[in-house]
Amino acid sequence: MSNQLLSRALKIVGFFALSFALAVPAANAASAKSSSKRAIVKKPHVAKSTASKKVVSTRKSVRFEASAKVARTKRPSIIQALIPAIPSxxxxxxxxxxxxxxxxxxxxxxxxxxxxxxxxxxxxxxxxxxxxxxxxxxxxxxxxxxxxxxxxxxxxxxxxxxxxxxxxxxxxxxxxxxxxxxxxxxxxxxxxxxxxxxxxxxxxxxxxxxxxxxxxxxxxxxxxxxxxxxxxxxxxxxxxxxxxxxxxxxxxxxxxxxxxxxxxxxxxxxxxxxxxxxxxxxxxxxxxxxxxxxxxxxxxxxxxxxxxxxxxxxxxxxxxxxxxxxxxxxxxxxxxxxxxxxxxxxxxxxxxxxxxxxxxxxx
CATH class of the missing domain: 3.40.710.10 (DD-peptidase/beta-lactamase superfamily)
Structure with missing residues (x-):
């Protein structure tokens, strides 16, 4: 009876060990994928500090995005401004x-x-x-x-x-x-x-x-x-x-x-x-x-x-x-x-x- 219990205990330990071994690589892969995405997002900022030409380009892009945000929040005013005023x-x-x-x-x-x-x-x-x-x-x-x-x-x-x-x-x-x-x-x-x-x-x-x-x-x-x-x-x-x-x-x-x-x-x-x-x-x-x-x-x-x-x-x-x-x-x-x-x-x-x-x- 004791041999049977020991055998079952070893099987349970083996199962958990196998699960852990499979989970760690998956987690590492997910973490690597997330880090890769973050690295891609940060690339423009790296470029800004290393290449002056790209700094200008990036700043223009930032200004454009800011303008687009204003346009989205104040769209009625922008549309009104584009409509020609009725002449007197x-x-x-x-x-x-x-x-x-x-x-x-x-x-x-x-x-x-x-x-x-x-x-x-x-x-x-x-x-x-x-x-x-x-x-x-x-x-x-x-x-x-x-x-x-x-x-x-x-x-x-x-x-x-x-x-x-x-x-x-x-x-x-x-x-x-x-x-x-x-x-x-x-x-x-x-x-x-x-x-x-x-x-x-x-x-x-x-x-x-x-x-x-x-x-x-x-x-x-x-x-x-x-x-x-x-x-x-x-x-x-x-x-x-x-x-x-x-x-x-x-x-x-x-x-x-x-x-x-x-x-x-x-x-x-x-x-x-x-x-x-x-x-x-x-x-x-x-x-x-x-x-x-x-x-x-x-x-x-x-x-x-x-x-x-x-x-x-x-x-x-x-x-x-x-x-x-x-x-x-x-x-x-x-x-x-x-x-x-x-x-x-x-x-x-x-x-x-x-x-x-x-x-x-x-x-």
Whole structure:
């Protein structure tokens, strides 16, 4: 019996010894294979330290891979950048080819002395272009002049949602504010749903409101102007710098419009939240500026737009800038005009009058 047990024990030991002997080479082979892979991955790094030409090649490859990674993480922005920008009406008309002594980025500009009506500066001032949210200034003129109850509550509905440009709004459907608050947001922060709600809830409805906008334009002598809706999202809202100067002059006579358009910020309670809205024109917070009334605007077809009533070097001026090339360039144009007026306080339009047909860049 003891011999049988010993024989079995030897067989078991032999089995485990054989298994171990077979496992060790397999493990070594796997380890060698893994080491070989790691060695292959490291080859470019070895090459970088030994051959200068390969260093350049490897670095370019690394930069390319990094760029590819950025492209993958920011693909929507890259795609958007590749899509051609929609040209403005002014660009399509060639208005940007006109040059002027101040090198303005706006293709249309007009500066008028509000008291004497003297034209200090003009550039393509009769061109008729889309005016974007400058439209809201006329919306304000109609609402303020109607003497409607400013404490009447107005609710944003689906009808106020922008289906043309699909612009966003912080006023969700169902939000309820007073008419005065809606007017404040429309004029100060260019809130589209607020402006549309003001027109929609006007006595007689939107059609009546738009007809009143056009009638007021005619009454002010704005013969180049037409309105299709109260927000400015439609490119069919069009005007000229001359007409807009007349509108700014009329609107400046209304203390409500002066206050609301130059308000730096405003808070409103929407449900359980308090929302902070700010002025779309940063110049209202600039102590170097004395602004009595202003309005900004932008859609692709109109470019960046700005109108202001301001006091510079003791003179009350009306400024109009249409179809500016960049988001900040309309403010830069205003700064350029301000510096020019301060250094040339008695200059007249005989020195700086220019239209698109006077002088153009060749080609």
């Amino acid at each position: 009406f002014g660009q399509m008309a060639g208005l940007h080819s006109a040059i002027d002594p101040l090198d303005l980025k706006s293709s249309v500009a007009l500066v008028i002395d509000q008291d004497t009506r003297e034209v200090l500066f003009s550039k393509n001032d009769h061109a008729v272009l889309p005016i974007a949210s400058l439209t809201k200034l006329m919306t304000g003129v109609i609402i303020s002049g109607a003497r409607l109850p400013m404490d009447e509550m107005i609710t944003v509905t689906q009808d106020d949602v922008d289906t043309e440009k699909h612009s966003r709004s912080r006023l969700s459907v169902g939000a309820t504010l007073s008419r005065g608050e809606m007017l404040h947001l429309a004029l100060m922060s260019s809130e589209n749903r607020a402006a549309h709600a003001l027109g929609r809830t006007y006595p007689g409805g939107m059609a009546t409101f738009v007809s009143l906008m056009n009638a007021k334009a005619k009454m002010l002598g704005m013969h180049d102007t037409s309105y299709a809706e109260p927000t400015g999202l439609s490119s069919r809202n069009q005007s000229s710098a001359q007409d807009l100067a007349a509108l700014v002059n009329a609107a400046h006579g209304d203390p409500v419009l002066r206050e609301l358009t130059t308000s730096p910020g405003y808070q409103v309670a929407v449900g359980s939240r308090t929302l902070q809205f700010n002025n779309t024109n940063r110049l209202v917070k600039n102590p170097d500026w004395d602004i009595g009334l202003q309005k900004t605007g932008y859609i692709n077809e109109a470019g960046q737009c700005l109108v202001m009533q301001t006091k510079i070097a003791g003179r009350k001026l009306i400024m109009v800038f249409l179809d500016s090339a960049g988001k900040l360039s309309r403010l830069g144009d205003a700064e350029r005009v301000r510096r020019w007026v301060e250094t040339n306080p008695v200059v007249t339009d005989q020195k700086l009058k220019l239209s698109a047909s006077d002088k153009q860049i060749s080609g």
